[in-house]
Amino acid sequence: VNTSILRGTGVGQPLGYLNSGALITVAATSSQTADTVNFNNIVSMYTRMTDEGKRRAVWIVNGDVEAQLMTMQFPGTGTAVPAYLPPGGLSVAPYGTLLGRPVVPVEAASALGDVGDISFVDLSQYMSVVKSGGVRQDVSIHLFFDYDITAFRFVLRVGGQPWWNSAVTRLNGLSRSPFVALAAR
Secondary structure: OHHHHHHOEOOOOOEOHHHOOOOEEEOOOOOOOOOOOOHHHHHHHHHHEOOOHHHOOEEEEOHHHHHHHHHOEOOOOOOOOEOOEOOOOOOOOOOOEEOOEEEEEOOOOOOOOOOOOEEEEOHHHEEEEEOOOOOEEEEEEEEEHHHOEEEEEEEOOEEEEEOOOOOEEOOOOOEEEOEEEEOOO
């Protein structure tokens, strides 16, 4: 389900926000090394989020991106000032914040350096529906009778897509969207 919400094609599965027309892909900085995330990327992504979305959005990251966030520093301060630090320091909670919004590592996020390795998304702008009844469970002792094995099957019918069909261009400024990702680098 997580993979479908991120990158689903919309054909026989939910349409993922990475494949929607509403996605804004922020370009990497000109001198950026491959497979890295830097402070300017974070600022660029944050500024392309809708104003309302900034209060609800979360950072969806690959675990390898989180490792880079932990060593990221504010540029030009002279002293090393961390840009990201989990709450209570490195010894307490598993989820931190970046620019005041939660950072959530997700297994379904793209590999480091690919589009979708870090996304800033307002998931309240993603609609999803689950067929009534939720998860259907079936058990069969007949399928693998010869091997003395019981088979289990679980079926969950889910549909979804972003509420937005495209990003919105502001009167005096850049386009904004509730779905922002960093370009491949």
